[in-house]
Amino acid sequence: MRYVAGRLTIAVASLAAVVVAGFFLFRILPGDPVRAMTEGREVTAEQREELRRQFGLDQPLWQQFLDYASGLLRLDLGMSFQYREPVAELILNRLGPTLLLAGTGTVIAALLGLFLGSRAGWRPGGRPDRVHTAVALFFWSVPTFWLGLLLIVFLASGRGFIPGMFPTGGMVDPRTDGLADTVLNTAWHMVLPITTMVAVIYAQYLMIMRSSLMDEKGADYLTTARAKGLRDALVRRRHAVPNALLPTVTLVFLNLGQVVSGVILVETVFSWPGLGQLFYSGLRVPDLGLVQGLFVVFAASVILMNLLADLVYPLLDPRVRP
Amino acid sequence: MSAAPAAADEGGTNTLTIATSQQVDSFNPFVAQLAITTNVLRHVYDSLVTVDPETGQPAPSLAESWESSDDGLTWTFHLREDVRFTDGEPLTADDVVWTFTTMMENEAAAVANGNYVTSFESVTAQDDHAVVIELERPQATMTSLNVPIVPQHVWEPILEEQGDSFADYNNEDFPTVGSGPFVLTGHDPGRSITLEANPDHWRGAPGFDRIVFRYYSEKDAAVEALRSGEVSFVYELTQAQAEALQSAENIRVNIADGKRFQAFTINPGAVTQDGEEFGDGHPALADRTLRQAIVMAIDNQEIVDKAHGGQAVAAGGYIPPRYSDFHWTPEGDQAFPDFDPEAANAMLDEAGYERGPDGVRVSPEGDRLELRMHVHQDRPANVNAGLILVERLADVGIEVRNLTVDPGVLSDALFAGEYDLIFTGWTVNPDPDYVLSIHTCGALPVEPGTMQGDAYFCDEEYDELYQAQLAEYDREARAGIIHQLQEVLHREAVVNVLAYPNIMEAYRTDHIASIRYEPAEGGNIWGQDGYWALWSAEPAANRVEGSAGGPSTAVWVGVGAAVLVLAAAGGLLLRRRRATMGDRE
Numbered sequence: 009m010r011y012v013a014g015r016l017t018i019a020v021a022s023l024a025a026v027v028v029a030g031f032f033l034f035r036i037l038p039g040d041p042v043r044a045m046t047e048g049r050e051v052t053a054e055q056r057e058e059l060r061r062q063f064g065l066d067q068p069l070w071q072q073f074l075d076y077a078s079g080l081l082r083l084d085l086g087m088s089f090q091y092r093e094p095v096a097e098l099i100l101n102r103l104g105p106t107l108l109l110a111g112t113g114t115v116i117a118a119l120l121g122l123f124l125g126s127r128a129g130w131r132p133g134g135r136p137d138r139v140h141t142a143v144a145l146f147f148w149s150v151p152t153f154w155l156g157l158l159l160i161v162f163l164a165s166g167r168g169f170i171p172g173m174f175p176t177g178g179m180v181d182p183r184t185d186g187l188a189d190t191v192l193n194t195a196w197h198m199v200l201p202i203t204t205m206v207a208v209i210y211a212q213y214l215m216i217m218r219s220s221l222m223d224e225k226g227a228d229y230l231t232t233a234r235a236k237g238l239r240d241a242l243v244r245r246r247h248a249v250p251n252a253l254l255p256t257v258t259l260v261f262l263n264l265g266q267v268v269s270g271v272i273l274v275e276t277v278f279s280w281p282g283l284g285q286l287f288y289s290g291l292r293v294p295d296l297g298l299v300q301g302l303f304v305v306f307a308a309s310v311i312l313m314n315l316l317a318d319l320v321y322p323l324l325d326p327r328v329r330p
Numbered sequence: 331m332s333a334a335p336a337a338a339d340e341g342g343t344n345t346l347t348i349a350t351s352q353q354v355d356s357f358n359p360f361v362a363q364l365a366i367t368t369n370v371l372r373h374v375y376d377s378l379v380t381v382d383p384e385t386g387q388p389a390p391s392l393a394e395s396w397e398s399s400d401d402g403l404t405w406t407f408h409l410r411e412d413v414r415f416t417d418g419e420p421l422t423a424d425d426v427v428w429t430f431t432t433m434m435e436n437e438a439a440a441v442a443n444g445n446y447v448t449s450f451e452s453v454t455a456q457d458d459h460a461v462v463i464e465l466e467r468p469q470a471t472m473t474s475l476n477v478p479i480v481p482q483h484v485w486e487p488i489l490e491e492q493g494d495s496f497a498d499y500n501n502e503d504f505p506t507v508g509s510g511p512f513v514l515t516g517h518d519p520g521r522s523i524t525l526e527a528n529p530d531h532w533r534g535a536p537g538f539d540r541i542v543f544r545y546y547s548e549k550d551a552a553v554e555a556l557r558s559g560e561v562s563f564v565y566e567l568t569q570a571q572a573e574a575l576q577s578a579e580n581i582r583v584n585i586a587d588g589k590r591f592q593a594f595t596i597n598p599g600a601v602t603q604d605g606e607e608f609g610d611g612h613p614a615l616a617d618r619t620l621r622q623a624i625v626m627a628i629d630n631q632e633i634v635d636k637a638h639g640g641q642a643v644a645a646g647g648y649i650p651p652r653y654s655d656f657h658w659t660p661e662g663d664q665a666f667p668d669f670d671p672e673a674a675n676a677m678l679d680e681a682g683y684e685r686g687p688d689g690v691r692v693s694p695e696g697d698r699l700e701l702r703m704h705v706h707q708d709r710p711a712n713v714n715a716g717l718i719l720v721e722r723l724a725d726v727g728i729e730v731r732n733l734t735v736d737p738g739v740l741s742d743a744l745f746a747g748e749y750d751l752i753f754t755g756w757t758v759n760p761d762p763d764y765v766l767s768i769h770t771c772g773a774l775p776v777e778p779g780t781m782q783g784d785a786y787f788c789d790e791e792y793d794e795l796y797q798a799q800l801a802e803y804d805r806e807a808r809a810g811i812i813h814q815l816q817e818v819l820h821r822e823a824v825v826n827v828l829a830y831p832n833i834m835e836a837y838r839t840d841h842i843a844s845i846r847y848e849p850a851e852g853g854n855i856w857g858q859d860g861y862w863a864l865w866s867a868e869p870a871a872n873r874v875e876g877s878a879g880g881p882s883t884a885v886w887v888g889v890g891a892a893v894l895v896l897a898a899a900g901g902l903l904l905r906r907r908r909a910t911m912g913d914r915e
Contacts (some may be wrong), residue, residue, distance in 0.1 A: 043745070045355070048757050050764035052445050053782045058437050061365075062497050090364075092356045092498055093848050101519060102915075157550055165554035171556035177551050182522040182542055183345070275465020276547045281520035285547050289353045294738065325604070 106282030121213025129221030156277030177279030600747025609747020841900030
């Protein structure tokens with residue numbers, strides 16, 4: 009119980025720090041939201057002042073912070089300047105698509121990475137190891153943006169003899185109606201973004217599984233298992249892999265931060281209507297209300313995941329139980 | 331103007347799909363700021379006056395005709411009598427009066443278009459179809475009142491209900507009621523905006539039944555969507571994108587005369603209206619001779635060729651040549667200062683700017699001519715032009731420190747007066763009043779940071795000419811004064827126009843049979859001041875549209891291919907596994 013309480017305190021403290029940092033961090037950003045939004049528009053100084061008043065930017069900084077912090081306590085994330093809508097509502101509307109994309113992508117990448125990693129790590133230096141590691145590291149170092157655009161060019165736009173097989177962007181054709189069609193159409197739209205995302209991130213699961221398995225390889229219980237006359241594949245599957253999985257579980261949780269940043273890029277290339285796209289559009293203004301709200305939500309979800317990992321880990325591994 | 335009835339008799343609906351990236355701020359026409367929303371709203375609400383698609387000059391819209399008193403302070407607009415809103419109610423003078431009066435009385439409702447009513451004293455209905463506007467002082471934009479006229483019977487209750495939070499009302503009760511050629515019927519944030527044709531529009535029904543804006547965060551992805559036929563039209567292309575599309579099948583690239591100018595300004599010393607100096611501009615730049623020498627070192631044609639890849643026109647005056655009567659070209663006696671590096675060097679030598687041992691000049695007061703230059707890093711043409719400027723100014727003994735920065739950093743430096751050279755640019759509307767007004771002394775900041783203009787320019791002669799053109803309603807005479815204004819700007823060398831970048835956009839000819847440019851010669855499709863393009867666009871005759879939502883054959887091909895690949899991989903794996911199992915046992 010003390011363990012749980014301790015973890016909770018740390019989580020709450022980090023969240024508070026994130027709120028304060030987020031508020032001031034984005035206010036140091038260069039640029040002025042009102043000027044940026046009225047850029048190129050024939051507005052008078054009075055119109056700019058009115059906008060500043062509507063956004064609450066005419067208040068002193070400490071007042072803005074107090075308003076913001078007290079709003080947060082009421083779960084009110086404030087208003088977006090650019091969309092003129094409550095930030096919480098905007099985030100809720102975009103949460104579904106992001107969870108769909110990031111969730112599916114992470115699951116596939118983790119499964120693929122763990123599977124290939126267990127093969128590679130079993131015989132380090134062998135041919136499967138060299139091939140899988142090289143391919144995974146190649147995709148890991150490819151810029152997400154470039155890979156996404158390449159897939160669009162070759163598989164979506166219909167150039168030369170290759171027909172355009174997949175959509176270039178978006179989540180579902182606006183003309184689609186009916187549940188079955190929507191599901192099918194969405195799945196079709198997901199192929200390229202998921203491929204991009206998986207290709208870029210599966211390497212980390214592969215590498216951690218590989219090294220984790222290599223650590224287990226010399227363990228005595230494996231010798232015992234072999235001595236029992238078990239087949240090599242069985243030794244790996246039933247004995248080595250379950251033990252090697254432990255560190256990877258933490259990784260899956262800890263990686264959420266990276267999933268978030270990866271998803272921002274994937275969503276941008278594929279015009280996926282999720283949080284990443286929202287963040288990107290907010291940063292361009294800068295839409296202070298929106299970006300600080302998103303920052304808090306992103307940070308909170310990473311903190312939450314860390315907390316979960318901390319709480320779940322003792323259940324999986326009796327050795328770390330206090 | 332022939333009416334263009336829709337050809338939707340085959341049972342399907344004709345949809346024109348446009349790729350866009352800008353998010354919607356608000357569909358409330360009193361509040362909307364961003365280009366995407368103001369453009370959409372132009373198709374939903376009519377305004378009193380529009381521009382002629384042939385000539386670009388003011389043309390009748392809701393107002394059939396108008397006249398002004400001799401002193402130019404009383405304007406009477408005579409409305410068409412056959413205009414109805416899409417809910418069937420007639421549009422009368424009361425709607426016009428209510429729209430303008432609301433903007434005059436309610437600050438929150440003035441955010442979008444308040445600049446059009448700054449000199450209004452009163453707006454009254456003379457009868458059902460005549461509106462009288464009394465002005466406090468002359469206003470140049472009276473024949474280009476590009477303000478959406480809204481139905482009073484819809485908006486009055488909204489204003490009452492919303493009260494102080496009127497600015498947050500985003501007008502998304504679809505379908506919206508307006509009088510324009512299209513009706514706003516849907517908005518799915520980050521995904522699409524949908525407009526349906528108003529078949530009863532007084533100008534005639536639009537050619538397409540539906541306009542859909544689809545979101546593409548990245549322009550490169552939007553270009554690919556145009557190639558694949560997912561969208562019919564893409565706008566604001568870069569030169570590289572336009573060139574790549576030139577050779578694509580069924581795609582027409584439209585290169586239109588630019589509305590924008592690209593310029594750099596020289597900090598002549600930032601001051602407030604009360605004359606308080608602030609900022610840290612290089613002190614020598616207060617000297618006009620030095621500023622002129624800087625301008626003379628730069629070849630605008632080189633900027634066009636190298637920075638824009640030829641897709642621009644080398645600048646003359648402040649107003650782009652697209653607006654032919656207002657445009658002014660420095661020629662003859664007025665050509666000075668023009669490109670002539672030798673003369674620039676001679677001028678600087680004579681004015682006492684001596685070259686130091688490293689070739690960089692030093693001002694008579696002893697300040698080394700090392701200048702900072704702020705460039706927008708998100709605008710390739712500015713970045714390229716910046717590189718050229720560094721070289722050319724070195725030719726006349728001026729060292730430039732190139733600061734290619736985030737637009738936010740650039741804007742902060744400008745408003746704080748902490749710059750020497752800085753890039754800028756404006757889109758000039760058919761009436762150039764606003765872009766001229768930002769260089770009057772009245773546009774200087776009241777206190778540091780609040781500047782209305784973008785150059786800390788203040789010149790008595792300029793102010794007098796500006797006032798004169800405001801009160802001059804004879805177009806030709808006004809154009810003459812506007813030429814003189816540009817001459818002053820050119821001579822003072824604070825605001826220095828480099829080029830007028832072309833507008834580049836592309837559409838699919840197998841989706842769109844015809845579409846009207848504004849103006850007809852060298853005009854553009856997106857960002858028109860009227861609604862000519864989307865109203866006039868005709869669907870291509872053999873346009874076969876996939877039924878709404880049904881996955882095309884390509885989906886099945888794709889799914890089939892994926893399944894095959896998986897099956898093959900699975901089979902291979904199984905075989906290998908069997909083989910190794912054999913080995914091991």
